[in-house]
Amino acid sequence: MGTGFSPLFSAPCFPLSHAGMRRYQLHLKGSGDRPKAGSKERCELEAAHCVSSAVQYAKWLCQWLSVTAAFLLLSGCRVESFLDPQGPVAAQQRTHFWQVTALMALVVLPVLTLTPWLLWRYRDRGGADYEPRWGFSRGWEIALWGGPALVVAALAVLLWVNTTRLDPYAPLASDANSLRVQAVGYDWKWLFLYPDLGIASVDLLAFPARRPLEIELTSATVMQSFFVPALGSQVYAMGGMSTWLHLGADAPGRFRGENSQYNGEGFHMQKFEAVAMDEAAFEGWARNAATASALDTAALDALEQKGVASDLAYALDRPSDEILFGGLPDDLFAQVMAETAKAPMAPHDMAAGR
Amino acid sequence: MTLAGLLDAALGRLDWNALPFWEMVTHPNASSIINGLIASGAAGIMVLGTLVTIWALTRHRLWGMLWRDWLTSLDHKKIGIMYVMLAFVMLARALAEASVMRTQQAVGLGGGFLSPEHFGQLFSTHGTIMIFFMAMPFLTGVINFVMPLQIGARDVAFPLLNSVSLALTAAGAALVMASLLFTPFSTGGWSGYPPFTETGYSPDVGPDYWIWAVTLSSLGTTLAGMNFAVTIYKKRAPGMTMFRMPLFCWTALCVSILMIFAMPPLTLATSMLALDRYLGFHFFTNTGGGDPMLYANMFWLFGHPEVYILILPAFGVYSEVISTLSGKKLYGYTSLALATICIAVLSFTVWVHHFFTMGQSASLNAVFGIATMLIGIPTGVKVYDWMLTLYRGRVRLGVPMIYAAGFLMLFVIGGATGIVLANPSLDYVTHNTLFLVAHFHNMLIPGLLFGMLAAYAFWFPKAFGFRLEEKWGRRAAVSWIAGFILAFFPLYGLGLLGMPRRTVAFFEPAYLPFTLIALVGAGLVLFAFGCLVAQLVVSIRERDDRRVPVGDPWDGRSLEWSIPAPAPEWNFAVLPQVETRDPFTEAKEQGRAYRSPEDYEDIEMPRNSAIGPIVGVAGFACAFGLVWYMWWLAISGALLSLGAMLARGFARDTVRIIPAAEVREAHESWLAMVRATPRIPRHEENTPANLGHAIPASQEEQS
Numbered sequence A: 001m002g003t004g005f006s007p008l009f010s011a012p013c014f015p016l017s018h019a020g021m022r023r024y025q026l027h028l029k030g031s032g033d034r035p036k037a038g039s040k041e042r043c044e045l046e047a048a049h050c051v052s053s054a055v056q057y058a059k060w061l062c063q064w065l066s067v068t069a070a071f072l073l074l075s076g077c078r079v080e081s082f083l084d085p086q087g088p089v090a091a092q093q094r095t096h097f098w099q100v101t102a103l104m105a106l107v108v109l110p111v112l113t114l115t116p117w118l119l120w121r122y123r124d125r126g127g128a129d130y131e132p133r134w135g136f137s138r139g140w141e142i143a144l145w146g147g148p149a150l151v152v153a154a155l156a157v158l159l160w161v162n163t164t165r166l167d168p169y170a171p172l173a174s175d176a177n178s179l180r181v182q183a184v185g186y187d188w189k190w191l192f193l194y195p196d197l198g199i200a201s202v203d204l205l206a207f208p209a210r211r212p213l214e215i216e217l218t219s220a221t222v223m224q225s226f227f228v229p230a231l232g233s234q235v236y237a238m239g240g241m242s243t244w245l246h247l248g249a250d251a252p253g254r255f256r257g258e259n260s261q262y263n264g265e266g267f268h269m270q271k272f273e274a275v276a277m278d279e280a281a282f283e284g285w286a287r288n289a290a291t292a293s294a295l296d297t298a299a300l301d302a303l304e305q306k307g308v309a310s311d312l313a314y315a316l317d318r319p320s321d322e323i324l325f326g327g328l329p330d331d332l333f334a335q336v337m338a339e340t341a342k343a344p345m346a347p348h349d350m351a352a353g354r
Numbered sequence B: 001m002t003l004a005g006l007l008d009a010a011l012g013r014l015d016w017n018a019l020p021f022w023e024m025v026t027h028p029n030a031s032s033i034i035n036g037l038i039a040s041g042a043a044g045i046m047v048l049g050t051l052v053t054i055w056a057l058t059r060h061r062l063w064g065m066l067w068r069d070w071l072t073s074l075d076h077k078k079i080g081i082m083y084v085m086l087a088f089v090m091l092a093r094a095l096a097e098a099s100v101m102r103t104q105q106a107v108g109l110g111g112g113f114l115s116p117e118h119f120g121q122l123f124s125t126h127g128t129i130m131i132f133f134m135a136m137p138f139l140t141g142v143i144n145f146v147m148p149l150q151i152g153a154r155d156v157a158f159p160l161l162n163s164v165s166l167a168l169t170a171a172g173a174a175l176v177m178a179s180l181l182f183t184p185f186s187t188g189g190w191s192g193y194p195p196f197t198e199t200g201y202s203p204d205v206g207p208d209y210w211i212w213a214v215t216l217s218s219l220g221t222t223l224a225g226m227n228f229a230v231t232i233y234k235k236r237a238p239g240m241t242m243f244r245m246p247l248f249c250w251t252a253l254c255v256s257i258l259m260i261f262a263m264p265p266l267t268l269a270t271s272m273l274a275l276d277r278y279l280g281f282h283f284f285t286n287t288g289g290g291d292p293m294l295y296a297n298m299f300w301l302f303g304h305p306e307v308y309i310l311i312l313p314a315f316g317v318y319s320e321v322i323s324t325l326s327g328k329k330l331y332g333y334t335s336l337a338l339a340t341i342c343i344a345v346l347s348f349t350v351w352v353h354h355f356f357t358m359g360q361s362a363s364l365n366a367v368f369g370i371a372t373m374l375i376g377i378p379t380g381v382k383v384y385d386w387m388l389t390l391y392r393g394r395v396r397l398g399v400p401m402i403y404a405a406g407f408l409m410l411f412v413i414g415g416a417t418g419i420v421l422a423n424p425s426l427d428y429v430t431h432n433t434l435f436l437v438a439h440f441h442n443m444l445i446p447g448l449l450f451g452m453l454a455a456y457a458f459w460f461p462k463a464f465g466f467r468l469e470e471k472w473g474r475r476a477a478v479s480w481i482a483g484f485i486l487a488f489f490p491l492y493g494l495g496l497l498g499m500p501r502r503t504v505a506f507f508e509p510a511y512l513p514f515t516l517i518a519l520v521g522a523g524l525v526l527f528a529f530g531c532l533v534a535q536l537v538v539s540i541r542e543r544d545d546r547r548v549p550v551g552d553p554w555d556g557r558s559l560e561w562s563i564p565a566p567a568p569e570w571n572f573a574v575l576p577q578v579e580t581r582d583p584f585t586e587a588k589e590q591g592r593a594y595r596s597p598e599d600y601e602d603i604e605m606p607r608n609s610a611i612g613p614i615v616g617v618a619g620f621a622c623a624f625g626l627v628w629y630m631w632w633l634a635i636s637g638a639l640l641s642l643g644a645m646l647a648r649g650f651a652r653d654t655v656r657i658i659p660a661a662e663v664r665e666a667h668e669s670w671l672a673m674v675r676a677t678p679r680i681p682r683h684e685e686n687t688p689a690n691l692g693h694a695i696p697a698s699q700e701e702q703s
Helices: A018-031 A040-074 A088-121 A138-165 A279-290 A297-304 A309-316 A332-342 B003-010 B022-026 B030-059 B063-071 B076-106 B116-150 B159-181 B206-234 B247-279 B292-324 B333-349 B351-358 B362-374 B376-390 B399-422 B424-430 B434-464 B470-496 B509-541 B583-589 B611-628 B631-649 B660-676
Strands: A179-186 A189-194 A199-202 A204-208 A213-219 A224-227 A235-237 A243-247 A253-259 A271-277 A323-325 B603-606 B655-658
Touching: A088 A138, A088 B376, A088 B399, A088 B424, A138 B333, A138 B362, A138 B376, A138 B424, A179 A204, A179 A224, A179 A235, A179 A332, A189 A204, A199 A204, A199 A279, A204 A279, A213 A224, A213 A235, A213 A332, A235 A243, A235 B351, A271 A279, A279 A323, A297 A309, A309 A323, B022 B030, B030 B063, B030 B076, B030 B116, B030 B159, B063 B076, B076 B116, B076 B159, B076 B434, B076 B509, B116 B159, B116 B206, B116 B247, B116 B292, B116 B434, B159 B206, B159 B611, B206 B247, B206 B611, B247 B292, B247 B333, B292 B333, B292 B351, B292 B376, B292 B399, B292 B434, B333 B362, B333 B376, B351 B362, B351 B424, B362 B376, B362 B399, B362 B424, B376 B399, B399 B424, B399 B434, B399 B470, B434 B470, B470 B509, B611 B631
Parallel strands: A179 A213, A204 A271
Antiparallel strands: A179 A189, A189 A199, A199 A323, A213 A243, A224 A235, A224 A253, A253 A271, B603 B655
């Protein structure tokens, strides 16, 4: 073990700090030899190093954590989460989350604080009271069963209220008219249909802010899960059937959307953008989309090919950041559902080879 | 038909492209080479390990001993040890897979080195192995070894069935190992949801590997559950009523009931998926009237009780460890037993919480959410009862207690996040994210794994007759705790930030610090596993310094500590008469321990049997044949299995008698050695002076 040796690889403890390493090497130089394994000197030295290493390790860990925290805060990258809610659904979920956390802290903090204390106070040969036969106390039983029961009762009330209020199928409370969108999950992209406007888009869910968004979902392939973290709830999209989701955005903005149910090699790339716009901007966008070419059978066939949005754009010769369609077959959503439930697997869906 | 044609037909759909290096060799590019090297490396390690083992056994002429003393043995202790050894081997593989995935995610911003297909197989094998081939064998092995000793029995109720259960589990593990060489494995996760795992979306052999490996394992587990339940009901020593059983046996009983009732939905669900895949049925397909939601319900009807199967034995271990290493009676025995029963019953009423987002009505979700939270009550009671056991005890921080301490603090955090997930409204924003992954690892690692490692440290001396070395054991325990925290607490953050699970790469730079910290944690966990290996090597090398022939190195409270270490084949020379809880502590305190029995009787023990190994090999052959469409192999395996069982029905000579004189001689010489061995107080527990003879903690003089 020489001076050039990386501290990470030195015995006896991991990791050994620079200070600890220097002490160990001074000891080596002083005694000319390593203390014998199993000897009291060696044990004491190793114990001291363990403690000093642990302290150094904790310091290093704190440094690392503060660096990354600073990175997060100062880097300016916005991190989307229901904890930074951009809509009424996520906002209510955040409130509920902190309520549950606070209630659970009542249960958890006593354990976290008392356990180390118990281990220390009642250590062997520590001189504390010792009652080897004490195994029951009616008072404690009532407290131990009753305490958690009360907490769970409170949580149950919160659960019932929030679950019924945040039912994905329940329309949002609002005076404004909702916008109806139909979402079809493919491998590995989302098709958003606007049946009332006669337009469609791929991987771009544009909608007006401050108005409820009503989404009916299905999958043209396997089980998928539609999720926009900044706006709130997710819901599964499954073949041959439809599910519903109601969301809203408080203000215009761009939000990351994703599929959270694994569906193959392109799963990690099945992201989309949910863009909340001012009413006027949204109308402009819809008018622009209506000028694009229609969603015809060729386009539908291309959608069914495995690939992400950019693959689709290439196949349809469209700009990859904006795949829009200005015309839909009637009842396309219902057709997709029916076909997924009825059609045998098309040849191109079967992987070649084994 | 030509010879080549015959061979081709016999090999089914097995072809050169099944080999892990085939893609790399035939279509070389950066991605295929990197992934091919990793996959081939893993397969190479497996093949090399197998060859080295075969060579070592041959060189030291151990095949005979292996067959006679281990593989054909019906001794519950040997079978238990073999289960635990299987668990450790599979733990090594699954940890390696986890490390590769962690490394990929640490460099996964915008890409990484691992292909999505490879990553898909990794998370599927990691989950499948950890649950079915690490956790289940580990806990089954511990229950197998400990429970009959604790109830004062000579063996389990059905020793041959015990051997068959082990063989089926090992066959499933072998199938998963074989998938390293004859690829690919499933990419559908350990839950195997259709329609992704149907032929239309996964036409390769992957899901078939998964189906048959899980089927073999689930059959083995169902049989083991029946065995344990009957043993506990019928084989307790005279005087040991149910409420005098050690807590570990209560948890073993509830686990057995769960195994019996929870495994069948899994066997059914996977069989139905197999019918879909092999015979074109439409149980779970999109088409033909199938419904994937049915699979979700059936799978989780198994899946939720399964996680309680995983955790309850660990709870039992903690009860034993905490009371023994505090030198104190377990607080709240009746509450703990009742809480265990409550947890077991409630575990069947909560399965919908695994798919709150599948479109059920709010009231249905809410009912299941409240049921899920109800399980938190008995679990909380257990944690507080263990803390009250520490209270006014004399706590020794031996290796099992370090695991227990880590468990107490970390598990409640996992329980709190479980309550978060139990609320459907919150589950809607955390389902399928890393928050969920962090939660269940938080329950399984500090809960199950620490419990099993504590059990390993605690009962190793009883199994092998010498203690484990303490320093490496402490390093392992502390590294596991620190490694777990660093590897999984960042995942809570990532989940709250919306990062999905099972995702090979990501595009949010903000995720990177978290994945990097998690990688450090994974490194620590690997180090911890290395410490366990080092501990075992050192302990074996220095075993003469740590022998505990008297058999009570921890000042134990239950019957298993009253017999020699290593435990004799017949467990108890004379079946004990039990009058209280903690019978051995009572005997020690009243000076009744280590008395010569008045009378010895002949002992009837089962003869060895080859049925177990035969069923194992046959089961593997059948499963492998089914996976690769080698119908001749599948049918032969099935027929061999059936034939072996039928042949056993005609066996007459299945027991051997150990004469009373032999038992007397062995037992009396051990008792003479005990009387000549000095007793030690607890602070000398980790010194060479500890030969397994204890002064009971309550009688120790302490200033």
